[in-house]
Amino acid sequence: MSIIPSPQNLEQVFSSTNYFIDFYQRHYKWSKDPVERLLEDIFYKFNQDYDKICEKDNSVNAETIAARVSSYFLNTYVTNTIGTDVYLVDGQQRFTTLTLLFIQLYQLAIKFNSELQEWIKARVYGVSGPNKNFWVHHTKHVKTLEALLNNINFSDIESNGVTGSNMVNNSKIIKSYIEREITNLHKFDAFIYYLLRKIEILRLEVSQQDVPMVFEVINDRGVRLKPHEILKGKLLGQIDKDELELLKLNDIWETQIVKVGVGNDDDSDEIDKFFSSYIRSKVVDTRSALEKYTEKNYHKALFENESNLYFKLHRNPAEIKKFIQNDFIYFTNLYCKIRDLKDIFQEEYQHLYFNFLNDLSNIYILILSSIKHNDSKEDDKIKEVSYHLDRIFCLLQLQKADSNNLLTNLIYKISSEIRDSEVDLISIVFDKYLIDSLKTAKNTEVTEVFNYNYFKDVGYSDLNTRFSRYFLARIEYFLTKNAVAEMQNNFNNLVRNNGYANGHHIEHILSYNEENLLMFENEEIFERERNRLGGLLLLRGNSNQSSGNEKYVDKLKTYAQSLYWNATLNSDTYHSNLDLKNFKSRFDLDILPMSKFGPEELEARHRLLSKMILIIWS
Structure with a gap:
């Protein structure tokens, strides 16, 4: 693996390179806290040294003051160059926030009538002929950046999606922050010299084949991205960028992710629950193996051992393309169908509703396990699996045979035997495990799924x-x-x-x-x-x-x-x-x-x- 480091100041970073936003970091998601932390980091050393220098001699010009302020290291960013295009593997959140900072500093420069206006504006975009090219290349959000640059009222800016909305919201935060920190032209000019010449950042250039691995390592450290976002990088990072655009794989991915559901808090997103359930349904045969595929770590295990034997996605661009275009679409749609059907009682799907009434959420695993891609018996299997899960759950309870974790253990055994199976096999497998469980619980030979002798004393104290x-x-x-x-x-x-x-x-x-x-x-x-x-x-x-x-x-x-x-x-x-x-x-x-x-x-x-x-x- 080859990683090439290159230290730069912000003037150099934002001067001649268009940074394309890679598919791994499509959305700008920073909120108030990380934006203010970045501003605090930038202003802390400057304010400290500026006050000391001006206290001794307030006649020192702004550029000289900035030269005397200690340098500040703003971490690293990671790029991957393909042809003449430079892609941000890591750093999009900071680079976008810095662009928004430059735009608001440009507005403040106009207010103070600073001679540094054009110097600041040149950190936002470059000009090629009649075209204006923003250094941070948010293709779908150029209008938002233009509106911010033209000082349109925040409330009048039409923002597009998560990225556009966060650009506007964070610009408000930045504007308020810098106007509070910088109250005169002298301090403003000194800060600009400091920001562009004394803030240093280290560029790491990685090769295309190392992008998925580097991406995961970087983002695991700060838990900045959710598992599905890291998985996206590991999958799409294996595919040639021209093919990604041609096949619209990123659009497919984003559409399905939104359909399943993502959140804004620290809890697992619905899409992470999908991936965990889906992968378990296809590869886990025993309860002891399920911990490798939790909602927090499935993205690591997907490319290993039994998982890779089934999905074949490790260093396999051809399979990844097929997976995204076929199985990913089909099974996320199926997951949404199950989720929607479970919420309201419908007689046709009553047992699916009953499963969730009893918090039997492992039904996802059993249904996803039994169904194949484009399965003509999809509805039949949903109904059959739902009925038999309700049945085994109830009959074990009603005969005092449901010991601790019994059903959880059974789920994975049953799942492994009905995986990609025919409908007729489902009832056979469930009956086998129901009979076996009764035999174990009663320590005797059992031939029927229900026996009055096991039920006759069941009552209030035996059931929750x-x-x-x-x-x-x-x-x-x-x-x-x-x-x-x-x-x-x-x-x-x-x-x-x-x-x-x-x-x-x-x-x-x-x-x-x-x-x-x-x-x-x-x-x-x-x-x-x-x-x-x-x-x-x-x-x-x-x-x-x-x-x-x-x-x-x-x-x-x-x-x-x-x-x-x-x-x-x-x-x-x-x-x-x-x-x-x-x-x-x-x-x-x-x-x-x-x-x-x-x-x-x-x-x-x-x-x-x-x-x-x-x-x-x-």
């Missing part, structure tokens, strides 16, 4: 509250959908909302009172039995509180006015209800009103739930 609410919400949905009734509340209110008005809470049919205690041998048995799922309901917050420790006959009045599953306890629900009668007959379900509720009724309701579980998750 979210899942208990979800389970009862699914029972409610099953009943209303098939008995031609309306859901009284949406799933969010039934499962996640904890508010007093619309949030729902777990209701024990058997209240803690003397009458109910007498129906059981002892208090311990009573407590265990009343917590079984057959003895639980969902009630809206205010109804749950009003029901309290009432006797069962009094609670029935509340149940009759609440959810369908609750109302089936009340005989009034069955009057002239042909839809309910047909529903019971079609599924052979013994749904009956109960005028009293004791051990036998509780067992009957629990067994009824088990039959519905078999229908819903069979």
Whole structure:
């Protein structure tokens, strides 16, 4: 590897070279803090020495004062020269900010009527014939720079995208800062001489083949760029720049990045979540291997070992071009489709919605794993994977077989077996791991995905509250959908909302009172039995509180006015209800009103739930 250093002052840097903004640093993203830090660095030494010199002799001319101020080193910038074009590999943020500084200093020079006006303006652009060429070559933002140079009101400048908007906003910051620091012509001229002749910066020139590696090393140090931005540099840096323009690869990349989503804070951007999920879906077979592909470091591991065996992107421009034009577009679009479908309940994609209702975000990995590029069975696979993830999650919970991290471990095993598979294989793989998990949990031979013996004691203390609410919400949905009734509340209110008005809470049919205690041998048995799922309901917050420790006959009045599953306890629900009668007959379900509720009724309701579980998750 060859790196050639070349020290320069700012007059030399901004005098004869057009710096093209490389694809790795397309946007100017600096905000107020880094801009002010740069200004503070530049002004600190100057202010210190200027005040000392003027204190002793205020007749010293500006140029002499600047010559006496100590030099200041402004770090390095990295370039890559192709033909006659010089590209900025690293330094665009500083160079753009310095250009904005020169423009605002030019405006201040006019205000002070300084003789250095033209000298400053020459640091912004050069002239070739009738053309004006800004040294920092922001092709898409020349109009913004022109407007700033012509001192158009900031509010009247039409800025284009992130870069243009930040140019305008940061110019306001710079204008305010320098007008506060420089209040007279003498100090202004001294500062200009200091800025252009005493501020030094080191240019590092690297060869084309070393650009991706140098780019990553530089940007890893300060964590200035997000992983997807570094990945972009490592990928596009391998491709000839003429081809990048011809094939519009950068435009494709930017379009898809914006579509998936980026943020402005320190948290992971949505696009980084995509890359992490996508790469894991295609190469990770065990949970132990997933740490290499987190949202923070996937860009490093993509070019190594099993990842490179699958994607073949290391030093392979041909594959990179194919990847960006094909898989990258297809799978980012697929990711967005999954993300959009999950947010609103749609019957066709109900299980995808259910997965996210239970925070099963690993569904991304399973779906992306199963689907091939331009997969004709895309929708079928989304539905099939979503259904089976919901099924394995629920059946393991309902049979007390979901030990710590079990499902997380299963995700990667299942993913590896359904990768790029046919639709029919998906159910087979899920069933295999469901049976294997039950065998391990129960330490016995298992042949069925659901066994009443494993379910009979499951209750409130065995399940987290979210899942208990979800389970009862699914029972409610099953009943209303098939008995031609309306859901009284949406799933969010039934499962996640904890508010007093619309949030729902777990209701024990058997209240803690003397009458109910007498129906059981002892208090311990009573407590265990009343917590079984057959003895639980969902009630809206205010109804749950009003029901309290009432006797069962009094609670029935509340149940009759609440959810369908609750109302089936009340005989009034069955009057002239042909839809309910047909529903019971079609599924052979013994749904009956109960005028009293004791051990036998509780067992009957629990067994009824088990039959519905078999229908819903069979």
